[in-house]
Amino acid sequence: MQLSRRRTLTLMGAGAVATTLPLGPGTMDAAAAEDPYEPLLARAAEQLTGGEVDPDDPDVAAALAALDKQAADWWQKLDRSAGRTALWSDLAPASDPGMFGQSYTRLRTLATAWATPGTSLTDDSTVRDALLDALRFLHTSGYNDARSESGNWWFWEIGAPRALLDTCVLLRAHLPADDRAAYLKTVAKFVPDADRRTNSPTLAETGANRADKAVIVALRGLLAGAPDVVALARDGLSDVRDNGKNSLFQYVTSGDGFYEDGSFVQHSSVAYTGTYGGVLLGSAGQLIALLADSQWSVTDPAVKVLYEAVERSFVPVLFDGVMMDALRGRAISRERARDHTDGAATASYILQLADGAPQSYADRWRSTVKGWILRNRDTPYLRLVGVPALARAKALLADTAVRPAERLTGHHVFADMDRVVHRRPGWSCALSLSSKRIAAYEAGNGENLHGWYTGDGMTYLYDGDDLDAFGDGFWPTVNPYRLPGTTVDTRTRADLGTAPGTDTFRPKNAVAGGAVLASRYGAAAMELIADGSTLRAKKAWFFLDNAVVALGSGITASDGRAVETVVENRNLHADGAPLLTVDDRPQPGDPGWSARLTDARWAHLEGTGGYVFPAGGPLRALREERTGAWRSLNTGADTGGSTTPVTRRYATLWFDHGPSPASASYTYVLLPGATAAATAAWSRSTPVRVLTNSATVQAVESPRLGLLAAHFWAAGSTDGLHADGPGTVLVRRRDDGITVAVSDPGRTGTTLSVELPFPVRHVVRADDTVSVTPGRRPVLTVRVGGSRGHTHTAELA
Template identity: 80%
Template sequence: MELSRRQTLALASAGAAAGLVARAGGASAAAASGDDPYEPLLARAAQQLTGGAFDPADPDFAAALTALDTQAAAWWRQLDTSAGRTALWADLSPASDPGMFGQSYPRLRTIATAWATPGTSLTGQAAVRDGLLDALRFLHTTGYNASRRETGNWWFWEIGAPRALMDVCVLLRAELPAQDRDAYVATVARFVPDPDRRTNSPTLAETGANRTDKAVIVALRGLLAGDPAALALARDGLSDVRDKGKNSLFQYVTSGDGFYRDGSFVQHSDVAYTGTYGSVLLGGAGQLIALLAGSDWAVTDPAVEVLYEAVERSFEPLLFDGVMMDSVRGRAVSRERARDHVDGAAAVAHILQLAEGAPDAYADRWRAAAKGWILRNTRTPYRTLVGIPDLARAKAVLGDRTVRPADRPDGHFVFADMDRVVHRRRSWACALSLSSRRIAAYEAGNGENLHGWYTGDGMTYLYDGDDTDVFGDAFWPTVDPYRLPGTTVDTRVRADLGTGGGTGTFRPQNAVAGGAVLDARHGAAAMELIADGSTLRAKKAWFFLDNAVVALGAGITASDGRTVETVVENRNLHAQGAPRLVVDGHRQSSRQGWSAALDDARWAHLEGTGGYVFPSGGPLRALREERTGTWSALNTGADTAGSTTPVTRRYATLWFDHGPSPASASYSYVLLPRASAAATLAWSRSRPARVLANDATVQAVAAPRHGLLAAHFWAAGSVDGLGTDGPGTVLVCRRGGDVTVAVADPGRTATELTVRLPFAVRKVVHADDTVSVVPGRRPVLTVRVGGSRGHTHTARLR
């Protein structure tokens, strides 16, 4: 295979670094002979773990080295070497339990990495080497071996333990007795024979991130065993050669797990999971591509372009200054040690890793984007979140003057295939988390995400370039889970989710969730709320403009006798924050515990966040409070459990009180991110965006300054001359003589949708194949929405 310039440079660097790693581990230089096709790749695998050569005097590398050394040395000191031990560490006992050996192997990997990395207190120490060899034998005898059958969580047996075990074997390979190596490889071959199937359920084909993880595991055991067939299995697993590409990672799917052409990523059949499983897939596939490059088992599938395109389609819109948006992290939001900054840094690292082997046209853009993310996030610097290998790639980009940092993206993104919407401007972003009978409202299980009840009910995430920690700073253990921004909720007490084994999802019964995008800049979205375990029903819509988000609710009805609320804002003010809250020009109390009923409020401003306008007034409620919680209340998972240490954060909350058992209640509010108090007052008076309708038939907004009319029709109807013969989302922009129309059917219930425009059109400039236009004084568009899975159809007219 012909290597690109970047691949050649990457491989040359890997080769030099691998030599350093081998010397640190005491390996003989003669071990890597030119006749051995496996040792050079094993050296490359070791370099992927240690980062290879670096300058320990560099402050960034010194800090990363200290972090590695501190953790590895602590676990080394705590390692139980007594004859009668039942575990390697007291908190991971007994080692026979899958959750315990599943967590023990990663700790051994950390120790082995420190042993193989120059400059740590454990580097090359014979005692450490011997202790690692002994610990591996103990775990093999006591917990993880080929004679056992799977119990408990399959993941520990088929991904968690084997991956860490193979990594340790790679690092220790020159010191690992052949008998031990063969036993460990045989164990992994027993539980991960190929990337294609779930071993404990052989009829279940692996998909997405799980397939990627297994492909890497099979490749590493193939290298350790010198087994070319295993290496071919690993390579072919990415493309799913076994099943003729059915579960290939290099394809756009139209249902189930994987990347969609619109940028969506789904795992577990119905969960929006770009930020965790999607990132793992990107990282694992990128690692395997780099590992096998230039060998007889190199990945040559031309469809790998799908993975390259996913960086900009799937990941870039969801990374805000290197922070991964929580709307696509699923149950991972409940993990104390994996907050949004951590998962964001992992995604950036995976993108930079993939860039090493990608064509320059892709790689140059990715490096520019990564440089921007890293430089802008000064609140939680990237260098504090990654290890030496990822830090080395980042420093190379930061030090390259030819790489200009890219700006934040500016646009509107509808991920119709995973019920997510993202609206981005240069200094802020708004993400919308919806759900339907197609996409889960939440995933919980194995003790994770115990309070995720309302995260998919229209939760609105507002990101600000001046405060990238708003959701990462202990938001989830301290926020009131019944008052998530953007949601309309029945205030009944809920039981914890996911307390049993295994994971599960909840999909509501509504069909409508999603919307349309106009000129990649403006958008409208809607969701029918059919509450879980309640009679609550509501029709909710959002309209995304240049500097504002208009939120409407109508038909809010329930008959359970409980209060129903719609939450406008519930802002994390951090541990000591006390920003000014001004309502209708009057400064409100900054005292914790203060609350007020503001029935006639027309606008409000929260210092440091922005403004809020209430076109139809109250009944608005406001509250300042300090809330204390623990991560353990959200997550009791075997390997992700949160701490029991209380944390406290302050919140400013605004909500509409619809009262008990409302009948056709409604609300309207406008978010003005980063607006000043004066700008908020001016907006509330001039109303540059007007609510034209807000009922159970149509919800609509007009922004005359932009020539924009946007509506979601719940049924056939009309507003301001714009009409449809059925449900759908329509945006029309008229500037001068040019007209752009965008139409979508987020409910996916229609075959065709007829749209009538309120002004004359004389010609069609361009129209999608699915759009037919009859020009004239009252032009009519016929849009074939059937089978389009809620995606947008457009036409340009004059």
């Protein structure tokens, strides 16, 4: 899929963010008895324009102005001459799929502005006639049923037909019958159903692609007055054709779709909740709303999987409405679709789905979204969405019965997509891992050219006081060789994804993931087997109430190049100069300052938090001002960035392991939001002890919490805790009992035996995969085989 997974135009009101409330039972009966299609087409049009709105409302007026500005600009640049070869000079020739695909998208924006009250193009007959003529031109010159697919399939089967049919819906009262028939015939050729890839008929559509195609087929059926086609669209959501094999309303255990642990995968191996997952949620939700209370209503009881996905899959990876970049794949390189934009789109889709969902779900979702909207003042939601989404959001904000939810807290291990998210009241930390199962990155069609290390343990720290750390020009300006949390060989890399099509890179390591204890604490690990380098490392992270402890061991390479582990590379924005303090000594704040901190014990960056180094250096520090352009990351036909220079300041801390290190290691602690005084006190008191940091075991202990956490790379012991093979173990001993969590993130074992260092009298509760032998040195035998790296738990006394 290529085009508007980037929902910028959609959110500006030029695309299909559904906002229409499903009509109550019986309200469509009279109209439907006469014409079952027009009421639904009117609903589809309202999904595009927002229907009746108050143009005097400041937020609505701002959204109308934004829509009008874009539409007016394209209207002025539209070539209406008789001998034209393209509708816009920058989208020539019109025969090229990327060019006609984007041309249809612009026509949809023009048609939306024409059909929406309050713009300079509203009901303008000249605009209407020009749109009708432009559709004929594109049909003749580019997209018609006499052609065969070439280039990117997505333009033929999703991008162009969706924008074309949306435009036809808006112009339907003025669209000549012959034109309508010709356009529908073309769409029928390239999108006959939602089930198969037309240019590869043996390939079944899954996930977001299936959802998008189902909407296209439904619109085609409604415009054609073909009941069997509308039914085909509805049945595509549930995959009736293949007995539910690729249903969107199911939990999968491999490949594309939603997993019970909250993971969402697309393209077989990419963690894609933030883009493709959002598109699936939006398109499936739109179709459910579009067909509600009609003879084609979606009645599959398994639709509850989509409802459950809101809180399992989406809510944990949105921080105050910002979609975490660890879940956005190659979309991180899109200038016009940053984390705030994808987050706002997902929030809109959740509110859309809430209109038709059972109240028990909808009430919680509205409360959650209201909290996001009210807390995000850096990039307000109401400025990101267009007219179609505003009415619902404004009603939500005005409803005093809906109380805004506090930030979600807890620890989430998405084992099926190699992602970990740790959430506390003031901050969140996301961990992007990869393995032979889940790709380290996806690139292609000119996108994500510098995504080399985004899946190598990149650590995203989200702070409630700065929601723009990754959204404010981060990707075009950050040093892509120094992403926070990664251990890298400093070799020069070539751009990725410059050829047509998309591709992924899956490393050779098996271990990536971890375990969660009591939904609050966690441990994770990843074996690093670097791409194109001899670099190897054992990396582990331990997530506590106010700290993240990161350990690295066995860092070895033989290529003669320097190897680095990046503690932090913080975006200070265009002119930020927060104070950096190291061991009570303020450091210079000017860009260009650098230092070797041979025995630093702690550091503090004002506005971000603290960093503790229990084992000391060698640590390097740098302040720099970096300039880049989005075009250097993305040259895509429809998503390519601008060449406009972007400059941001950075504060960077890293360990320099030197060239060709042999069994090097590192230890550092992140204290998000901590003051300098609290960081210094933490360093002195060491409330968390590093027990072991070897190539066999990496482990920490928090006596205050009664917590012992370890990742075993092989059979071993630490502080009396023993495991007979590889796995992740967390044990918490309190006065009220003992809780144990175990996982096998490498998925290599059948059983894992864990011996505890203190007595157990009896078992209070245990998963059916856990057997316990109580006694002075109790043993838990955990059947980890087939559990796909998920956590097994027991409660003991």
